[in-house]
Amino acid sequence: MNNTIYKHINSVKARGEKLLAVLIDPDKMKLNNISDFITKVHQSIATHIFVGGSEVDEGLTEMLVIALKKHTNLPVVLFPGDIIQITDKADGILFLSLISGRNPDYLIGKQVEAVSKLAKTDLEVIPTGYILIENGRETAVERVSKTKPIERKNINIIKDTAKAGELLGLKLIYLEAGSGATNAISSHIISEVKQLLRIPLIVGGGIRSKAEMESAYDAGADLVVIGTAFEEDESFFNELKK
Numbered sequence: 185m186n187n188t189i190y191k192h193i194n195s196v197k198a199r200g201e202k203l204l205a206v207l208i209d210p211d212k213m214k215l216n217n218i219s220d221f222i223t224k225v226h227q228s229i230a231t232h233i234f235v236g237g238s239e240v241d242e243g244l245t246e247m248l249v250i251a252l253k254k255h256t257n258l259p260v261v262l263f264p265g266d267i268i269q270i271t272d273k274a275d276g277i278l279f280l281s282l283i284s285g286r287n288p289d290y291l292i293g294k295q296v297e298a299v300s301k302l303a304k305t306d307l308e309v310i311p312t313g314y315i316l317i318e319n320g321r322e323t324a325v326e327r328v329s330k331t332k333p334i335e336r337k338n339i340n341i342i343k344d345t346a347k348a349g350e351l352l353g354l355k356l357i358y359l360e361a362g363s364g365a366t367n368a369i370s371s372h373i374i375s376e377v378k379q380l381l382r383i384p385l386i387v388g389g390g391i392r393s394k395a396e397m398e399s400a401y402d403a404g405a406d407l408v409v410i411g412t413a414f415e416e417d418e419s420f421f422n423e424l425k426k
C-alpha cells in the first residue's frame with residue numbers, strides 16, 4: 185500500500201487549491217452510460233471519482249470500478265457503506281469510522297471485519313472520520329447505521345467530534361449532510377471546523393450548484409463531494425468546465 189492519494193490531497197491543500205470528487209453510486213449508474221459520463225467528468229474540474237452507496241448489492245461495486253478504470257486515470261476511491269463494497273480494482277478506500285454516531289458496528293466493528301478483505305488488496309487505506317450532521321430529514325446513512333446525526337445547532341459538539349477524530353490519528357474529516365440533503369453543510373459549520381483542523385476537510389451532501397460548491401471551498405472545504413446533482417442532471421457538468 186502506498187499513500188499517493190493522500191499525499192496529493194495534502195499537497196493540494198498546502199497550495200490552497202481545491203479538489204472535487206464525483207460520487208458514483210453503483211446502484212444508480214448504468215454501465216452503458218459510463219463512457220459518456222466519464223467524458224463529461226474529464227471536461228470538468230473533477231479530480232477524483234468516489235464510488236459507494238449506503239446500500240449496494242454485492243458485486244456491483246467491482247463491476248462499476250472495472251468499467252470506470254477502462255475509461256479514466258483519475259483516482260478511483262471507494263466510499264463504502266459496507267464491507268461488501270471493497271474491491272481491489274479501485275485505487276484507494278476511505279476507511280470510514282462514523283464518529284458522529286454511537287453504534288459500535290460503525291465505529292469499529294465493520295473496520296475489524298474489513299481487515300481480512302483489505303489484506304488481499306493493494307488499496308491505499310485512508311482513515312477518515314465521518315461526521316453526519318442533521319439536515320431536516322432522515323438520511324440513508326442514518327437509517328442504515330441506526331445512528332443519530334449531530335444537530336446543526338450543536339456547533340461545539342461538531343467541532344469537538346472533528347478534533348477528537350484528528351487527535352485519534354484519523355487522516356481526513358468528512359462533514360456529511362447526507363445524500364440529496366435539502367440543506368448542505370453551512371459555511372458557518374465548515375469554517376468553524378476548518379479553523380481547528382490540520383488534516384484535510386471533506387464536505388458533501390446536497391451540493392447542487394457551482395455557487396454552493398464555491399461557498400463550501402471559501403468556508404474551508406479542501407475537497408467537495410457531489411453525487412446526486414449529477415445523477416439528476418448531467419448538464420450540471422457544463423457549469424463545472426475546466
Ligand SMILES: CC(C)=CCC/C(C)=C/CC/C(C)=C/CC/C(C)=C/COP(=O)(O)OP(=O)(O)O
Binds near residue numbers: 263265279280324
Ligand atoms: C470500513 C468499511 C469497509 C466500511 C465503513 C462502514 C462505515 C463506518 C460506514 C459509515 C456509514 C455509511 C452507511 C456510509 C455510507 C456512505 C455513502 C457511500 C453514502 C452515500 O450513499 P448514498 O448516496 O446515501 O446512498 P443511496 O443514494 O444509495 O441512499
Ligand SMILES: O=P(O)(O)OC[C@@H](O)CO
Binds near residue numbers: 360362363364391409
Ligand atoms: O449525493 P450528494 O447529495 O451530492 O452527497 C454526496 C455525498 O456526501 C453523499 O454521501
Ligand SMILES: [Mg+2]
Binds near residue numbers: 363364412
Ligand atoms: Mg445517493
